[in-house]
Amino acid sequence: MGEANAEEGLPFDLNPMYEGERVRKTNMYVELGGQDKPGFELVLFEPDSEKVKDDEVSLIGPDLDEMEEGGSYAYAMIYTVYGEQIEKDLEAVIERRNHEYQSYIQGYMHLNQRSEIWVRISTDAMKKGLKSLKQIGKATIKLFKAELPFIEKMEATFITDEAEVEKRLEEANKIYEARDLKTRGLHDEDVDEFYQCSLCQSFAPTNVCVVAPDRIALCGAMSWFDSRAAARVDPEGPNAPIPKGECIDPVGGEYSGVNEAAVRLSGGEYDSIKLHSFLEKPHTSCGCFEVAGFYIPELDGVGWVHRGSKVSETPIGLPFSTIAGSVGGGKQVKGFLGIGIQYFYSSKFIQADGSWRRVIWMASDLKERVADAIPEDMKDKIATEKEVKDIESLREFLIKVDHPVVKGVVREVDGVQVTDGWATAAEEVAVIPAAVDEGVATIQTGVPVGVEVPVTSLLTGGTGSPIVITLKDANIRIGKIIVKKKSK
Numbered sequence: 001m002g003e004a005n006a007e008e009g010l011p012f013d014l015n016p017m018y019e020g021e022r023v024r025k026t027n028m029y030v031e032l033g034g035q036d037k038p039g040f041e042l043v044l045f046e047p048d049s050e051k052v053k054d055d056e057v058s059l060i061g062p063d064l065d066e067m068e069e070g071g072s073y074a075y076a077m078i079y080t081v082y083g084e085q086i087e088k089d090l091e092a093v094i095e096r097r098n099h100e101y102q103s104y105i106q107g108y109m110h111l112n113q114r115s116e117i118w119v120r121i122s123t124d125a126m127k128k129g130l131k132s133l134k135q136i137g138k139a140t141i142k143l144f145k146a147e148l149p150f151i152e153k154m155e156a157t158f159i160t161d162e163a164e165v166e167k168r169l170e171e172a173n174k175i176y177e178a179r180d181l182k183t184r185g186l187h188d189e190d191v192d193e194f195y196q197c198s199l200c201q202s203f204a205p206t207n208v209c210v211v212a213p214d215r216i217a218l219c220g221a222m223s224w225f226d227s228r229a230a231a232r233v234d235p236e237g238p239n240a241p242i243p244k245g246e247c248i249d250p251v252g253g254e255y256s257g258v259n260e261a262a263v264r265l266s267g268g269e270y271d272s273i274k275l276h277s278f279l280e281k282p283h284t285s286c287g288c289f290e291v292a293g294f295y296i297p298e299l300d301g302v303g304w305v306h307r308g309s310k311v312s313e314t315p316i317g318l319p320f321s322t323i324a325g326s327v328g329g330g331k332q333v334k335g336f337l338g339i340g341i342q343y344f345y346s347s348k349f350i351q352a353d354g355s356w357r358r359v360i361w362m363a364s365d366l367k368e369r370v371a372d373a374i375p376e377d378m379k380d381k382i383a384t385e386k387e388v389k390d391i392e393s394l395r396e397f398l399i400k401v402d403h404p405v406v407k408g409v410v411r412e413v414d415g416v417q418v419t420d421g422w423a424t425a426a427e428e429v430a431v432i433p434a435a436v437d438e439g440v441a442t443i444q445t446g447v448p449v450g451v452e453v454p455v456t457s458l459l460t461g462g463t464g465s466p467i468v469i470t471l472k473d474a475n476i477r478i479g480k481i482i483v484k485k486k487s488k
């Protein structure tokens, strides 16, 4: 597409081979959105064809050649679309493709979605003649219309003025919320089909993305309604129906149709997936999840941190970026799970594992954001970085608030006890001899990898050998344990 682009005044290549291209800090001209500045992308359907100025791109705020090299700027991309076949349900579908098509632009890195977008433009692209975000807008519209022929007219408004982005972001958030609310009244048992999405298989080839009424896509951008609309209008595209088949486990959300899709989509890597399970046959996670969940084996509970969280460390000593590395890649990783934020509002939220009764820690900014999803009786029992700093202080907090994991979690949905609790073990730990108390174990496990845990947190006491390590209800591969005795 290079020569055609030159004719149209676009000084860069447009090619799917650039998907997955990263712009590192050393080759970065500017950063747009991301952690430091507000940003969002939004597609709006306009039913009146006359109101859409086809192929027009306008910019509010400084353009690329007016920006300071190495700087961070606010960024909003608002597209208005018209087409005979387009309906409101398709807005989110078209919006999600912005990530894919902008990833075809050489020297332009686009990550995430909605109000989490993170864009970088390379210095190489600027040296090759990129001057204006309007060139990016023109290229994006060209790609949209080439790939989705049902878009008859498309107009783009890009904004880099920070105050304007902030103002429009409030409106965008209301639109995202209205879309999310639409799915809350519909449940898995009300439909015959779920939907697959293979959009992220370009970088996570074994990823099996299943979108169900009670489980929004882990990127947060595709609900069941959106996926259905996408499959109807673009049957050759990444979204297609998955007949549910037989229900194998109503609590965990296991269906024969989903299992067949898992085999097909993962190339035989996975043969079963439970939609509402954290620890057993969990859903795979590509790299787009809005929130990363991590199992804390010492306390038999789950913690959550989201992309863009201001919280730098979790009680297991790892930031979001490190945890994200364990979650992603299109793998089914027991002990880690990527989800969309709206999944917290699902009545089937990790229900196989005890739902909210299994949640022991959340980043405070995430807990605030989804406060209305948390059952009243659990609100004060879930710790944040404000109350605890590590596993030990988290343990003390959980005992103090009488969190269900302490005595054992009973599933609300069917009354089944899913964990035994560790109150007794905790009491025994308190009488472990001082020499052992000072030991440190370096444990290499699947959950979480390479975390240093005080050996006392794994002990239940014992006879004969001074150390007995009991790992309960855990699927753990131990590669190495180092026990150090403190020298006198």
Ligand code: SF4
Residues within 6 Å of the ligand: 096, 197, 198, 199, 200, 201, 209, 211, 217, 218, 219, 220, 221, 222, 286, 288, 289
């Ligand atoms: S995370 Fe899943 S639903 Fe979202 S774009 Fe990727 S494959 Fe599609």
